[in-house]
Amino acid sequence: MIKEQQLVKALDNSEGIILITEPDGTIVFANKTFEKVYGYTREEVLGKKPSVLKSGFHPKKFYDELWQTLANGNNWSGDLVNRSKSGEIITERASISPIFSDDNAKITGYIAVKYNTSERKKLKAQLEAKEHLFEKLFENSPVGIFMLQALKQEGEVVDFLIDQANLKSSSIFNRISFIGQYLSGVLGNIDVPTLLREHHTEQHGEDVFEWEDLYKRKILEFKLFGLGGVQYCLLVTDVSAKVKMENRLKESEAHLRELNETKDKIFSIIAHDLRSPFQAIIGFASLLNDGIEEQSIPEIKMMARQISNMSEQTYKLLDDLLTWSRSQLGQLKAVPVKLNLKQLVEKCYNQLSMVADKKRIRLNCDVSETLFIKADKDMLEFIVRNLVHNGIKFTRNGGRVRCWAELEGSKALLHVEDTGIGIQEVKQKEIFSLSANLSTSGTSEEAGTGLGLMLSKQMVDLNNGKISVFSEPGKGSRFTISFDVLS
Ligand code: ADP
Numbered sequence: 351m352i353k354e355q356q357l358v359k360a361l362d363n364s365e366g367i368i369l370i371t372e373p374d375g376t377i378v379f380a381n382k383t384f385e386k387v388y389g390y391t392r393e394e395v396l397g398k399k400p401s402v403l404k405s406g407f408h409p410k411k412f413y414d415e416l417w418q419t420l421a422n423g424n425n426w427s428g429d430l431v432n433r434s435k436s437g438e439i440i441t442e443r444a445s446i447s448p449i450f451s452d453d454n455a456k457i458t459g460y461i462a463v464k465y466n467t468s469e470r471k472k473l474k475a476q477l478e479a480k481e482h483l484f485e486k487l488f489e490n491s492p493v494g495i496f497m498l499q500a501l502k503q504e505g506e507v508v509d510f511l512i513d514q515a516n517l518k519s520s521s522i523f524n525r526i527s528f529i530g531q532y533l534s535g536v537l538g539n540i541d542v543p544t545l546l547r548e549h550h551t552e553q554h555g556e557d558v559f560e561w562e563d564l565y566k567r568k569i570l571e572f573k574l575f576g577l578g579g580v581q582y583c584l585l586v587t588d589v590s591a592k593v594k595m596e597n598r599l600k601e602s603e604a605h606l607r608e609l610n611e612t613k614d615k616i617f618s619i620i621a622h623d624l625r626s627p628f629q630a631i632i633g634f635a636s637l638l639n640d641g642i643e644e645q646s647i648p649e650i651k652m653m654a655r656q657i658s659n660m661s662e663q664t665y666k667l668l669d670d671l672l673t674w675s676r677s678q679l680g681q682l683k684a685v686p687v688k689l690n691l692k693q694l695v696e697k698c699y700n701q702l703s704m705v706a707d708k709k710r711i712r713l714n715c716d717v718s719e720t721l722f723i724k725a726d727k728d729m730l731e732f733i734v735r736n737l738v739h740n741g742i743k744f745t746r747n748g749g750r751v752r753c754w755a756e757l758e759g760s761k762a763l764l765h766v767e768d769t770g771i772g773i774q775e776v777k778q779k780e781i782f783s784l785s786a787n788l789s790t791s792g793t794s795e796e797a798g799t800g801l802g803l804m805l806s807k808q809m810v811d812l813n814n815g816k817i818s819v820f821s822e823p824g825k826g827s828r829f830t831i832s833f834d835v836l837s
Pocket of ligand 1: 736773802
């Protein structure tokens, strides 16, 4: 026979909470686990009823039914929510059985074996909270997330089956359902083994696969990693907006650099090109002023010519600088009007006739009287004047500058052609932009600024037109501008 002491020891060592009561519920035994969980000493509960443990959670009816079941000689099992000595809520899974007399005639007491489920419940709640958090992160992530299962052949991953995909994935790939699809298909029939081979890296000792790809004009970044076994996770980030932003930054940086170069160029023009003609003008003028009587007529003529040339150059330079500054301030606005091209060319010829005469350069105009175009008057005059002026400047004495026009669809093309020195091919690409040291002197050492063509190009653009150059060094150049015809 097992001794009572041994029995108490065995019950004490049980992981379960054990309470033994008399038929009326008076506690006659409580084991050590009970003491540990509830914080009462055995002595404190002996002689008391289990109702001392009540938390108020269960209604009276609940206890009535419990006791009724037991009084009927049946077992009762279920979940109890009790309170410990310190007031802490204890949830337990209980199994209570009647103890019968030897002859089974009557109930001599009850034994309750209970397991504290508070910890387990807490863990479960924590787990659920984590799962909930993961779900929220998964669905609200700004990154596309795919949960994948690797498909292997002879140990090598050949494709992935999609188990789950979040909302963002749908918006990236413009489709609703992914589950059960092959990843290779979703990404546009890619070869998975090659992809994995080419994009493998190791991060913190783990295999990671990172690559970039285009998908329907989107730039996507991919990161694939294992989660253990055949489970994998693929993160997809749409970086199109970021790349666009970077490009815009690069563009604005280039624009700023260009503005800075322009500023340098303007300062150098002001410092040099504007000062030196003025020094010459002042020098000749004071020579004439101080001692005109001592000079011979040819000398006086020469000085007057120099003053006239320098003034002309300076005026042109100032005019260009003024136009340039207006263009920089964004004040250049095209006001398109109906213009007769022939009249416009002839007006420019008139303005430049003295310059052309000096070099005995013929100015020919083969433009139909009936050709009308739509453009800003001042701008078109500036452009044509500059092109003709350049034609004269870069053509040797006795040469020719010719303007002629033709129709091409809804556009009128005006060609300004000279028999001058021409432009080397490498330089042709640069002459419409402002770059340092581009300007060269004319055939009679006429100075320049390198501003004229750059401004002409800006104005042509503002008038919805185009400008181009065809030139053969030593033979001549042909500049062509195109504008909308006015029918
Ligand atoms: P600038 O004539 O004041 O230097 P432009 O912008 O008008 O400024 O021209 C830039 C450069 O392009 C000139 O310095 C010259 O080297 C070249 N160029 C322009 N037009 C001609 C032309 N018709 N023939 C040869 N070279 C030309």
